Amino acid sequence: MSVYPIMLSQTKFTHRDNLNYPFEERALQFGDGVYEVVRIYNGTYYLINEHIDRLFRSAEAVKIKLPFTKEELSNLLNNLLLKNSVSNDAKLYLQVSRGSAPRNHIFPNNIEANVYGYIEDQARNVAGLQDGVKTITERDIRWEYCFVKSLNLLPNVLAKQTANEQGAYDAILHKDGIVTECSSANVYMIKDGTVYTYPTTKRILHGCVRMRIEKFVQDLTIPLNEDGFSVEDIALADEMFLTSSTSEVLPIVTVDDTQIGNGQPGPITRKLQNAYEEDANIVTKKIEQTN
Missing domain, CATH: 3.30.470.10 (Aminotransferase class 4, branched-chain amino acid transferase, N-terminal domain)
Structure with missing residues (x-):
């Protein structure tokens, strides 16, 4: 090309x-x-x-x-x-x-x-989507206007580099112990069938894939709680995943030294992956037909 x-x-x-x-x-x-x-x-x-x-x-x-x-x-x-x-x-x-x-x-x-x-x-990350990825936790030192997708990415770059140096895919950021998002993705925890994530405030990027996740969970009648979760909650998680335009719906199987669930992508994550893939295929077909 x-x-x-x-x-x-x-x-x-x-x-x-x-x-x-x-x-x-x-x-x-x-x-x-x-x-x-x-x-x-x-x-x-x-x-x-x-x-x-x-x-x-x-x-x-x-x-x-x-x-x-x-x-x-x-x-x-x-x-x-x-x-x-x-x-x-x-x-x-x-x-x-x-x-x-x-x-x-x-x-x-x-x-x-x-x-x-x-x-x-940009090929799809097939291995990560299938097997899940490792992440770490890092303090969120970014500015207060994270809803703006600005070029001021040095804190994100530093967090991502730290994750890379530890053999991890991304860093899960937190302020005062409350998880906000990853260095380059939104992040979610699943416990007892409910999906938890940080509320849509100025402190996180309002991800385009995140908006689709809100539709997917509604269509699948999966409860969504946007009150957030803490770093301590991660040890009790049944499943975790992150989302972005290049990561899609990517399972998280390890955070720091903590295994998430049984160490494999869970059933709700798989349902959301399938919903994403179906939605992407439907959208592209509709666009092709109108062009």
């Missing part, structure tokens, strides 16, 4: 080897921007409208004016799929910064946002 990123603010396609990134760019100097990662299955976006909606919410929260409407962005992203001849499993990375201007903490006047996106191959 050829890789043709797009400079959306200029509405043109440029091969990545020919990219010239601005020197005084606020994304580089301040992390002053927002982003999205969108899953692609068989050459078709999954949950694309949800991701576009969240991008607009994030941009509004940090006062970035986007240079397109939702419909215009959707059309550009569909053209990007065609330009790259995408027909396999992949992912889109889409980033918006406030723009380029002499370095100053104060917002520049009359500045246009810098926007770019690119697509790269």
